[in-house]
Amino acid sequence: MATKPIFITGIGTGVGKSLVSAIITEALQADYWKPIQAGLDDGTDATTVQQYISNSNTTVHQEAYQLKMPASPHIAAAAENIVLEINTIQKAMPVTNNLFLVMEGAGGLMVPINQHQFIADVIKALNVPVILVSRNYLGSINHSLLTAMVCKQYNLPVIGWVFNDHYLHYEQEIVNWSGFPYIGSIPFTEQPNRQFVQEQATKIKERLIELL
Structure with a gap:
């Protein structure tokens, strides 16, 4: 049975992509892969996801690129005299026997990976479906709908x-305006842990599988 990849992207940086990636990985007992990691001082997102996972079926795979500087990937790569290439990411995509592979992007869709290409171009080249992470804050409607527009422009x-966190209850409006389905809403927690991830994974699993 062929592996079904899923790409997790967000409406910006710091919207909870890694937490949501962990929840979806746990819900599907999927493998996990972050193609580009920018910033190593505080650990990697792969390490964070690994710490949140309870099931024994998940394998966390090595990144295609590990960059030291916590910055936009094209800047972090330039600091190390590296040019990020989509074909390198394609070749590094893990081969797994797992039914699902959860892939986590860096920042949002229009984060540059080099002088000509963006995370959206990576997703397009990998030909994978997307889950969008939106964190509720003042201005997130605009950022969410701009993200939806980019998805449509890139097809x-x-x-x-x-949806991650709670500010106001406008999730359904974003769903309606974008035309993209609702999967679930993750409540705010000060200290995410395995138990929280497992609880949220159980909560969204049925809807997630329905949409897949």
């Missing part, structure tokens, strides 16, 4: 929205 297949 990216979107599985749906996962």
